[in-house]
Amino acid sequence: MTDLEIFLAAPRGYCAGVDRAVETVERALELQGAPVYVRKQIVHNIHVVRDLETRGAIFVDDVSEIPEGATVVFSAHGVAPTVHADAQVRRLDVVDATCPLVTKVHSEAKRYDARGYKMLLIGHEGHEEVVGTMGEAPDAITLVETAEDVPLLPAFSEDQPLAYLTQTTLSVDETRGIIAALKARYPWIHSPVKEDICYATSNRQAAVKELAKEVELVLVIGSANSSNSCRLVEVARESGAASHLIEDETEIDLAWLDGVSRMGLTSGASAPERLVRGVIAWFEQRYTVTSVTEVETVHEDVSFNLPRPIRRALAVIDADAAE
Numbered sequence: 001m002t003d004l005e006i007f008l009a010a011p012r013g014y015c016a017g018v019d020r021a022v023e024t025v026e027r028a029l030e031l032q033g034a035p036v037y038v039r040k041q042i043v044h045n046i047h048v049v050r051d052l053e054t055r056g057a058i059f060v061d062d063v064s065e066i067p068e069g070a071t072v073v074f075s076a077h078g079v080a081p082t083v084h085a086d087a088q089v090r091r092l093d094v095v096d097a098t099c100p101l102v103t104k105v106h107s108e109a110k111r112y113d114a115r116g117y118k119m120l121l122i123g124h125e126g127h128e129e130v131v132g133t134m135g136e137a138p139d140a141i142t143l144v145e146t147a148e149d150v151p152l153l154p155a156f157s158e159d160q161p162l163a164y165l166t167q168t169t170l171s172v173d174e175t176r177g178i179i180a181a182l183k184a185r186y187p188w189i190h191s192p193v194k195e196d197i198c199y200a201t202s203n204r205q206a207a208v209k210e211l212a213k214e215v216e217l218v219l220v221i222g223s224a225n226s227s228n229s230c231r232l233v234e235v236a237r238e239s240g241a242a243s244h245l246i247e248d249e250t251e252i253d254l255a256w257l258d259g260v261s262r263m264g265l266t267s268g269a270s271a272p273e274r275l276v277r278g279v280i281a282w283f284e285q286r287y288t289v290t291s292v293t294e295v296e297t298v299h300e301d302v303s304f305n306l307p308r309p310i311r312r313a314l315a316v317i318d319a320d321a322a323e
């Protein structure tokens with residue numbers, strides 16, 4: 001068997017927002033029993049979705065598919081206010097698992113809108129997070145996907161207050177270029193007080209950049225609809241390594257390994273760690289894996305509280321148990 005050294009990016013995999021969203025569905029199932037309805041994929045990973053389905057979660061595209069009065073969990077990507085309104089009409093019991101860092105962008109959008117700003121949202125058309133954020137101020141937000149879009153944007157006058165926001169899971173480097181183009185066209189444009197691209201996205205991109213310097217090939221575990229996973233592939237390629245996105249070990253093409261003796265592995269923010277272990281085990285059956293080395297660029301210790309309805313229900317159980 002051929003020798004292979006494996007290098008693991010750190011941090012990789014679950015971020016605090018995904019961890020919270022998945023645990024929210026798990027707790028809702030424990031507390032209320034099946035079924036628990038979830039609007040859209042709770043996080044963009046097919047393995048996570050299938051696993052929760054086997055435990056009794058039912059994923060729907062729209063709240064109109066949910067029986068009146070049932071419990072619904074909103075996904076980590078956030079929803080537009082119209083979705084909350086629709087849920088209210090159906091008297092749904094809502095558990096909102098929107099990541100707090102996405103909620104922060106929604107709050108910015110609402111604040112700017114209330115102050116008469118027009119906003120340019122840097123993001124990917126159709127992504128659930130973008131749909132949700134734009135829903136906060138549909139008449140005030142224009143989407144910008146690339147730096148090439150900037151000359152095509154409206155010619156706002158200088159007395160029109162203007163701000164930009166970004167999706168949380170973009171490429172840090174690419175977004176920098178789009179922001180530079182916006183600032184060149186609209187020098188008075190306001191920046192968010194704190195970067196909207198989240199810590200997990202930035203950290204995983206920084207980690208894969210370092211990893212790509214060490215290896216010939218980087219495999220990224222994640223689903224094709226996971227924005228941050230797709231960005232990791234792009235960053236690895238821009239940093240000089242070949243790179244491919246895989247759902248799991250079944251998608252590995254051995255031809256990618258031709259001439260490769262040092263391989264990197266990382267995973268998107270919605271991919272569970274067990275998939276990384278599965279890929280390593282797959283290689284161990286086919287290669288002499290001489291080492292598995294973690295390349296840590298930053299240590300993460302971020303965590304978020306579960307949504308309030310879940311915390312309240314757990315507190316009641318704890319109080320009953322203490323009596």
Ligand code: SF4
Pocket residue numbers: 015016017018076099100101102168169198199200201228269
């Ligand atoms: S990637 Fe960032 S914004 Fe998205 S869920 Fe994770 S922490 Fe939240």
